[in-house]
Amino acid sequence: xxxxxxxxxxxxxxxxxxxxxxxxILVILLSVQDSDELAEMTSSLIQFTGEYVDIHYIPQYPTxxxxxxxxxxxxxxxxxxxxxxxxxxxxxxxxxxxxxxSAWAFASFRFKxxxxxxxxxxxxxxxPFQVTMLSQYIVLDKIQLMNTRWSVILPAIFSxxxxxxxxxxxxxxxxxxxxxxxxxxxxxxQVLRYIGLPLGKHGILxxxxxxxxxYWNMVEQPLAFINDKSKFPLSLYxxxxxxxxxxxxxxxxxxxxxxxxxxxxxxxxxxxxxIISSSLKE
Amino acid sequence: xxxxxxxxxxxxxxPFLMPGLAGVLIFILIPFIDSVRRSFCAAITGEFIGFHNFxxxxxxxxxxxxxxxxxxxxxxxxPLLIIISFFISYALCxxxxxxxxxxxxxxxxAVPTATLVFVWYILFDDAGYINSVIIGCxxxxxxxxxxxxxxxxxxGSYIWKNLGYTVLLWLTGIMNISVSLTDAxxxxxxxERQCLFCIILPNLKPTLYTIxxxxxxxxxxxxxxxxxxxxxxxHDSIYLLQHxxxxxxxNMELDKMAAAAVCVFGVVFLAIxxxxxxxxxxx
Numbered sequence: 078x079x080x081x082x083x084x085x086x087x088x089x090x091x092x093x094x095x096x097x098x099x100x101x102i103l104v105i106l107l108s109v110q111d112s113d114e115l116a117e118m119t120s121s122l123i124q125f126t127g128e129y130v131d132i133h134y135i136p137q138y139p140t141x142x143x144x145x146x147x148x149x150x151x152x153x154x155x156x157x158x159x160x161x162x163x164x165x166x167x168x169x170x171x172x173x174x175x176x177x178x179s180a181w182a183f184a185s186f187r188f189k190x191x192x193x194x195x196x197x198x199x200x201x202x203x204x205p206f207q208v209t210m211l212s213q214y215i216v217l218d219k220i221q222l223m224n225t226r227w228s229v230i231l232p233a234i235f236s237x238x239x240x241x242x243x244x245x246x247x248x249x250x251x252x253x254x255x256x257x258x259x260x261x262x263x264x265x266x267q268v269l270r271y272i273g274l275p276l277g278k279h280g281i282l283x284x285x286x287x288x289x290x291x292y293w294n295m296v297e298q299p300l301a302f303i304n305d306k307s308k309f310p311l312s313l314y315x316x317x318x319x320x321x322x323x324x325x326x327x328x329x330x331x332x333x334x335x336x337x338x339x340x341x342x343x344x345x346x347x348x349x350x351x352i353i354s355s356s357l358k359e
Numbered sequence: 360x361x362x363x364x365x366x367x368x369x370x371x372x373x374p375f376l377m378p379g380l381a382g383v384l385i386f387i388l389i390p391f392i393d394s395v396r397r398s399f400c401a402a403i404t405g406e407f408i409g410f411h412n413f414x415x416x417x418x419x420x421x422x423x424x425x426x427x428x429x430x431x432x433x434x435x436x437x438p439l440l441i442i443i444s445f446f447i448s449y450a451l452c453x454x455x456x457x458x459x460x461x462x463x464x465x466x467x468x469a470v471p472t473a474t475l476v477f478v479w480y481i482l483f484d485d486a487g488y489i490n491s492v493i494i495g496c497x498x499x500x501x502x503x504x505x506x507x508x509x510x511x512x513x514x515g516s517y518i519w520k521n522l523g524y525t526v527l528l529w530l531t532g533i534m535n536i537s538v539s540l541t542d543a544x545x546x547x548x549x550x551e552r553q554c555l556f557c558i559i560l561p562n563l564k565p566t567l568y569t570i571x572x573x574x575x576x577x578x579x580x581x582x583x584x585x586x587x588x589x590x591x592x593x594h595d596s597i598y599l600l601q602h603x604x605x606x607x608x609x610n611m612e613l614d615k616m617a618a619a620a621v622c623v624f625g626v627v628f629l630a631i632x633x634x635x636x637x638x639x640x641x642x
Contacts, residue, residue: 083453083454086453086454089450090450090451090454090460093447093460093464094460094463094464096519097463097464097466097467097519097522098463098466100475100478100482101466101470101475104474104475104477104478107477107478107481118481121486122480122481122484122486125485125486128486129486129487129488129490129491129494130481130484130487130491131488131491132488174378175378175382178374178375178376178378178379179375179376179378179379179380182372182375182376183376186371186372186375188372194380197388198383200631201383201388203572203627204624204627205579205601205623205627206579207600207604207620207623208391208620208627209391209620210604210608210616210620211390211394211397211608211616211617211620212386212387212390212393212620213386213387214608214613215390215393215394216386231386232386232387234382235379235382235383235385235386235387237383237387240379265371265375269375290468290469293471294471294472294473294583296473296583296586296587297582297583297601297605300586300605301605301608311471311473312471312472312473312583312587314473315473315474315476315477315587316476316587316588326476326477327477330473330474330475330476331474333471333473333474334471334474337469337470337471338469340469341465341468341469345462345465348465348468349461349465349527352524352527352528353527353531355573356531356565356569
């Protein structure tokens with residue numbers, strides 16, 4: 078009886094898992110179909126003639142030629158890919174430089190107004206982008222950064238969410254360890270460097286993984302603050318292509334997916350830790 | 360002397376905190392306070408006009424539609440996600456080999472929305488694959504992107520994306536309940552259902568608090584799917600506050616944006632405080 082239940086449960090989870098990965102598998106399968114097969118599929122989407130879309134799960138003539146077309150003959154793709162990489166990279170680096178010391182300040186010092194300030198960070202971390210959209214615009218417009226890549230990068234650097242996540246990692250470090258280093262004569266930067274960083278590593282790495290996945294997929298900010306199409310990130314470039322360009326759309330979808338999947342697989346433990354430590358209460 | 364060291368101690372955090380705090384003040388807090396001020400002022404002349412902007416947005420048809428949809432979306436999605444993910448995690452903790460399942464459920468978190476735009480069309484278009492299956496089974500064609508069905512497609516994609524996140528939080532919550540507690544109850548003759556309702560569920564309240572807030576925050580990100588697939592003006596059933604903010608921004612109607620931002624801030628703030636109150640009282 079118990080065995081039967083286990084088997085049924087595994088079977089249900091197989092179904093759920095299948096539904097979960099189905100759309101991604103579909104993108105990958107379609108990206109290796111040849112142009113005729115794709116054109117046949119998309120023709121009814123472009124102009125409806127009474128025929129419905131039919132998906133060939135096994136490509137008739139599998140080919141990688143679209144990828145070659147994309148990577149060699151589509152220079153605009155490089156611009157967009159580079160935009161995404163540049164923005165995400167700069168945001169992550171500076172976010173760490175700013176958030177690690179802030180988190181350390183919250184985790185290892187006592188000062189007046191700390192609780193209030195920390196609560197303010199948490200409140201703004203929980204606010205949707207739309208609430209701060211106008212505020213960010215006012216500043217960006219004042220310092221004339223609208224329609225530059227910096228309009229997306231600068232506000233993101235000061236994300237309070239990463240301070241919170243890294244703080245969680247630091248807060249787990251026993252106070253005694255840091256205190257004994259202090260009595261041995263280490264200054265605060267040394268304590269952070271030799272005790273905080275190694276022991277709070279998991280908080281920092283989970284912040285990196287979560288931030289990467291979020292900024293790689295960023296839509297709201299560039300949509301509002303960037304007009305110039307040559308400065309768009311991948312997430313806004315793809316939807317600009319139309320159905321008649323199915324090959325380009327599919328292959329760039331797959332290439333967009335690659336870095337995210339890479340980070341997901343290598344950083345999965347940190348991703349899980351990051352999600353778990355985003356708990357607001359212990 | 361003692362007073363002096365105390366004072367010195369109190370300033371040590373400044374170099375650590377300052378760079379980040381300065382950025383937060385410049386990019387978030389001060390301009391936010393400014394946009395609160397703006398919400399009470401006329402857009403062009405800047406003179407004080409009280410609650411005029413607020414009364415304008417509340418009479419605005421697009422605003423009421425967007426608020427209605429956003430509230431409806433939240434009220435439908437949150438409980439649905441929370442309940443489904445709880446059942447999944449409860450079932451998962453009865454199984455042995457869950458690592459792979461956990462990874463698969465988390466995977467959508469890594470998939471950029473833009474990657475799936477094409478698949479969305481293939482599947483959900485009027486002439487799309489799902490309709491072809493429905494008609495093959497003898498059903499009626501459903502217009503997924505241009506009818507009330509769009510709302511459910513969006514709900515589905517929200518749950519697809521966030522299921523792993525919430526399952527993971529629930530699982531951690533369930534695993535943290537000490538086994539001795541449930542074992543003791545079983546020795547005393549409690550059956551599985553009693554264990555669930557009298558021990559596991561009451562102990563999961565803090566987890567529920569976290570999940571509710573995080574899922575609520577993430578529910579605003581469905582705008583990505585809605586926008587990338589259906590553009591600035593999607594079907595009425597999925598015209599959300601996020602669309603409205605964006606469209607106001609494009610038209611530079613900043614006074615309305617300010618008033619609406621203050622309203623959304625107020626609602627989210629109240630929700631957080633209220634949830635926290637409830638939680639504090641329970642414990």
